[in-house]
Amino acid sequence: MAHQALEVMTATHHKTKPDPETLQFGKTFTDHMFIMDYSSENGWHSPRIIPYQPLTLDPAAMIYHYGQTVFEGLKAYRTDDDRILLFRPDENFKRLNRSSDRLSIPDIDEKMVLEYLSELLKLDKDWIPTYEGTSLYIRPFIIATEPNLSVAPSTTYKFMIILSPVGSYYKEGIAPVGIYVEDEYTRAALGGTGMAKTAGNYSAAYKAQDKATAHGQAQVLWLDSSEKKYVEEVGSMNVFFKIDGEIITPSLSGSILEGITRKSIIELLKSWGEQVTERRISIDEILNAVREGRLEEAFGTGTAAVISPIGELSWKGEKTLINQRETGSLSRKLYETLTGIQKGRIEDPLHWTYEVK
Amino acid sequence: MAHQALEVMTATHHKTKPDPETLQFGKTFTDHMFIMDYSSENGWHSPRIIPYQPLTLDPAAMIYHYGQTVFEGLKAYRTDDDRILLFRPDENFKRLNRSSDRLSIPDIDEKMVLEYLSELLKLDKDWIPTYEGTSLYIRPFIIATEPNLSVAPSTTYKFMIILSPVGSYYKEGIAPVGIYVEDEYTRAALGGTGMAKTAGNYSAAYKAQDKATAHGQAQVLWLDSSEKKYVEEVGSMNVFFKIDGEIITPSLSGSILEGITRKSIIELLKSWGEQVTERRISIDEILNAVREGRLEEAFGTGTAAVISPIGELSWKGEKTLINQRETGSLSRKLYETLTGIQKGRIEDPLHWTYEVK
Incomplete structure (x- = not known):
């Protein structure tokens, strides 16, 4: 051009x-x-x-x-x-x-x-x-x-x-949401359009969102389309779990959106010396970690909310609290750091902001 | 309303x-x-x-x-x-x-x-x-x-x-097309929108169509998204295979479009006393039937072409002819019967046509 x-x-x-x-x-x-x-x-x-x-x-x-x-x-x-x-x-x-x-x-x-x-x-x-x-x-x-x-x-x-x-995503400060683990509808399959920001991916999710709402939860947690076993995304956000000190996020399989907030959080955590792993993580592994008290916190990441702490999971009719439905210290630190950088209030060590001149 | x-x-x-x-x-x-x-x-x-x-x-x-x-x-x-x-x-x-x-x-x-x-x-x-x-x-x-x-x-x-x-879909009479069996891209997953006629399903298929064209074939044959093993559709048509006298079409799994031509052909074949089976059919079963000389004919069905005979399959770099790339007698009979009913030229025993008065 x-x-x-x-x-x-x-x-x-x-x-x-x-x-x-x-x-x-x-x-x-x-x-x-x-x-x-x-x-x-x-x-x-x-x-x-x-x-x-x-x-x-x-x-x-x-x-x-x-x-x-x-x-x-x-x-x-x-x-x-x-x-x-x-x-x-x-x-x-x-x-x-x-x-x-x-x-x-x-x-x-x-x-x-x-x-x-x-x-x-x-x-x-x-x-x-x-x-x-x-x-x-x-x-x-x-x-x-x-x-x-x-x-x-x-x-x-x-x-x-x-x-x-x-407006502000959080009217009263950052607060955890409940999520519904969806095992009927699919967001995206391997070889489909899940990695693309294209219109059809979004309206395809409305039926699952209705189910989440009916179960009293704010967002849908999507599983992989083949086995309905591995975690993919939360609503239209990427998702992170902190288990035993390790921060885990689903690897970019081809059906997961390559979030820019996701990428930034991985880079930021690594710059802080945290252990971050991109890999497949099953819903069973997550629920076991909750039962055994090893899941410290969970959060979604995206442009709208920046960080959205997860306080509760609904799965097969059972509700499980995460971190006593409180915002974890890591979620809060990430939120404050990212929004601070975005607003130009704190140092921008990784040179992420672009000034319009 | x-x-x-x-x-x-x-x-x-x-x-x-x-x-x-x-x-x-x-x-x-x-x-x-x-x-x-x-x-x-x-x-x-x-x-x-x-x-x-x-x-x-x-x-x-x-x-x-x-x-x-x-x-x-x-x-x-x-x-x-x-x-x-x-x-x-x-x-x-x-x-x-x-x-x-x-x-x-x-x-x-x-x-x-x-x-x-x-x-x-x-x-x-x-x-x-x-x-x-x-x-x-x-x-x-x-x-x-x-x-x-x-x-x-x-x-x-x-x-x-x-x-x-x-215009007429077939300028020079009904003629077989070649199809490319796609094993990378996915048309639709279970729990997705494959059964719905919604825009996003169609543009998601353009990349696979490019591959079919590059392989010298006219249409894509889609496999199931999970195992890439079972046949789903051809391009935007449903698909039928006649093996050992039995006419087989993939069952409506939830990811397959519920074609009205598909439904009509099943009803018509049954009214003729033919054996029609709706079930899962794998690409291996089809290729084995071709090798053993048991695949008599194959065809796609849809509103645009009505019947589209399949004359060739490309799969993992190999091309396989079907019925010597000729239009089978069943494909021809179905095409002539359906188009005859649609144009009001022959009897309409199943009362399918609606006259605008």
Whole structure:
């Protein structure tokens, strides 16, 4: 993709910003959005920032029929000295390209897209909330737009970035959630699309989420699709268990999302001298460790919550408490360190933050 | 859903109809389309036929992010005496509701939707081609429209029907295709969405289709996701094997699409006194039967091709001919019977056709 000049059309009308104390996730959007087009002949072209507006597509556009789409999720933070920080955005755009490869979508130029995102953020800077725990959620996504009912990759696409100010995930401080171990529905199989951030993976999980809710739990713990034995993810987060001082997370099998928070936590723990192991871990091993008092703590990791401590497990009709439903010291330290780095409040020893200038 | 009056806005401009001899699949659409809306408060409402036109949605509409969508595919045929026939449309709308249940989408009133479809077909009747082998492809689909990045079922949806005149699948008469047995990628796992007609299942298959093409074969033969041993589907068709006089098709495991052509062929074969068995069948059993000369013929079944004879298998680098790459007598008889019933040219003993009046 040749470098192309970014066209900027600013909004003449500015929307009212929502109250930062009552922000809901993903319901309010900023004044502008980024969009560029792809065609087989011209590649990615016409990058532009335009006022946030509806999208008009043919009803036969392939996105509506065959799900050829990928997305990313990351956050912009406003520091106490009014700088804009992103957390490892290069990792998000690399993963977007890995997801695109799985879905037969043409890749994007990661560096240029980061430049376009930076321009968009500067324009909508006032939308980045400063209230404790808030941030601006960034949603880059690509959709197949060719009007054609043939089951084949599209020849045209749109790449877009929309921005949404989001509230604190924890209204009353970090707190453990209960999880339901799902043994009927499958999130992803080996050879499927589990490692890709693609739309179909998410709606496929709603039925299992209903079951978790019916069992009084907040999230689903997914097992592998073949044997329904090994732990994969929690909801749309990666998962960690601390057993006998060793911190274990499921290895990237091909059906597990390669979380950027997951990767960062592994790197951070290793930099602290902790023992971290990526391997298969069965639900039986976890429950045995709980019974024998060897499971110290468990937590999910992801962009939305950063760290989500696990306080309870429901499995085959039985409920098991983890760490007396309290937030473990490791969960708390990881949460405070990661959010501290993201907000630019503490040192960033592994050079993860990217300042938008 | 209460009965609601259908609003009809006819097109003032009529598009030029394509040459029936050079029709491509799914690229040309008729003058009108059907649309109705759903909201949690009002259920499905405002059914209307309007001129075919682009759809305008918020870029945060859930269809673009979490793939909450289902679809159907069926055909309208114009008989030699100018009647409009559909093939088992009630089965399509029942399956649409089964797919919707899996994707947490509200169900539609199957009878009313068939009435709406009938009105749309009457209005666009001149678009149903009459040329040998042609038909009007019907694509009903539902998409989640709520602008919200939360990973949860949408509270608003659109149900739409678009129509596309399609050419003959076989330009030069029914002919066998080669298939590539895929042992890396997975179409669907148990507990996944394989039984639902939902977008994500289709784009997930493009990488495997690329491999089939690279191996010189037309379609992918999918194996089960757990053991990569049992046959599931061919491309987006169900599959049948005739071995030692017995006709075998994989049983509906939960990861296989419940094809309406599949179901019809089983019923038809049974009405002819043939032995049909729905059971697990491994790729080894099939290749052994070929080697021992006991595999008489194999074919895929689906709405697009009706019957697609299989003439060759690629598996682990070896190519195996089936029935000397010729169309078997059973494949031909099934094809002629089903297409004859669909076009209203022969008796319809099982009462499958529905006349639009």
